[in-house]
Amino acid sequence: DSGVTQTPKHLITATGQRVTLRCSPRSGDLSVYWYQQSLDQGLQFLIQYYNGEERAKGNILERFSAQQFPDLHSELNLSSLELGDSALYFCASSVRGSDSPLHFGNGTRLTVT
Amino acid sequence: KNQVEQSPQSLIILEGKNCTLQCNYTVSPFSNLRWYKQDTGRGPVSLTIMTFSENTKSNGRYTATLDADTKQSSLHITASQLSDSASYICVVSADRAAGNKLTFGGGTRVLVKP
Numbered sequence: 001d002s003g004v005t006q007t008p009k010h011l012i013t014a015t016g017q018r019v020t021l022r023c024s025p026r027s028g029d030l031s032v033y034w035y036q037q038s039l040d041q042g043l044q045f046l047i048q049y050y051n052g053e054e055r056a057k058g059n060i061l062e063r064f065s066a067q068q069f070p071d072l073h074s075e076l077n078l079s080s081l082e083l084g085d086s087a088l089y090f091c092a093s094s095v096r097g098s099d100s101p102l103h104f105g106n107g108t109r110l111t112v113t
Numbered sequence: 114k115n116q117v118e119q120s121p122q123s124l125i126i127l128e129g130k131n132c133t134l135q136c137n138y139t140v141s142p143f144s145n146l147r148w149y150k151q152d153t154g155r156g157p158v159s160l161t162i163m164t165f166s167e168n169t170k171s172n173g174r175y176t177a178t179l180d181a182d183t184k185q186s187s188l189h190i191t192a193s194q195l196s197d198s199a200s201y202i203c204v205v206s207a208d209r210a211a212g213n214k215l216t217f218g219g220g221t222r223v224l225v226k227p
Contacts, residue, residue: 002156042219043157043202056212090156098206098213099144104156 003027004105006091012111018079021108025072025093031055032074033092033102034066043090049074050097081112115140117205117218125224126193134221136186136203144208148177148188151200151220160188160201190223198225 003026013019025032034046045058049068060066063081068074078085088109092102117138126132138146145164149157161170161177163186169178174191190197203218 002158004156043217045215045217056214088154092156098215099209101147101159101162102215104149104158106156107154109154 002103002105004091004093004103006089006105006108008108009106010109010111012113013081014113015081015083017081017112018077019081019110021076021078021089021091021110023074023076023091023093023105025074025091026103029093029095029103030072031094031097031100032068032072033094033098034060034074034076035090035092036087037090037107038084038087046076048098055097078110083112086110086112115205115207115214115216117203117216119201119203119218119221121221122219123222123224125226128193128195128225128227130193132190132193132223134188134190134201134203134223136188136205136218138184138186138203138205138216138218140184140205140207140216142208142211143181143184144206144213146177146179146186147204147206148175148186149202149204150175151202153199157202193223193225195225195227198223 005024035043046060048056088107092104094100148160151157163179176189200220
């Protein structure tokens with residue numbers, strides 16, 4: 001068990017809808033990262049937060065947004081969903097920045113129909 | 114452009130046999146290299162982390178090597194077990210001056226057959 005909790009585990013929704021994915025990092029970890037993994041593809045970095053502030057941005061679409069709250073949990077919001085957004089979304093956390101080991105949650109599987 | 118290339122893309126081995134996975138990178142300036150194991154539908158789990166000065170590190174039956182001069186790493190699995198069936202991902206971190214940016218390889222999918 002990595003200590004990183006993601007909810008929900010599965011999400012099925014229709015095109016055009018909006019969903020929110022939630023991540024609770026490991027106790028004591030200040031950084032949260034979001035990754036997207038489409039079927040049989042590698043992990044694509046979306047965004048990183050450190051202690052409530054955005055630290056780095058990857059290939060995140062404008063339809064997607066995220067935030068990290070004072071209690072350090074994070075939410076990833078996906079809107080105007082398209083079929084191509086169907087993927088596994090992973091959250092990871094680390095003590096500091098990405099120079100420290102990353103611990104991944106088990107992901108949220110999003111299916112857009 | 115920072116890149117991490119893994120080979121082979123996939124391989125099938127018989128239970129009990131050994132195998133070696135390769136990772137070549139162009140990330141610079143280099144900070145560390147990590148190997149992760151990802152079971153299907155699960156999050157990646159760290160196997161090893163190596164810095165510039167380390168050229169080998171073991172974690173049970175997994176042994177990673179690093180040649181920072183040639184920018185190559187390998188992950189050797191000894192006496193494979195069915196539970197080793199997974200994707201293995203090589204991740205290279207740039208140093209602090211470059212924001213510790215992580216570059217992910219595409220992974221090698223390993224299938225261990227009885």
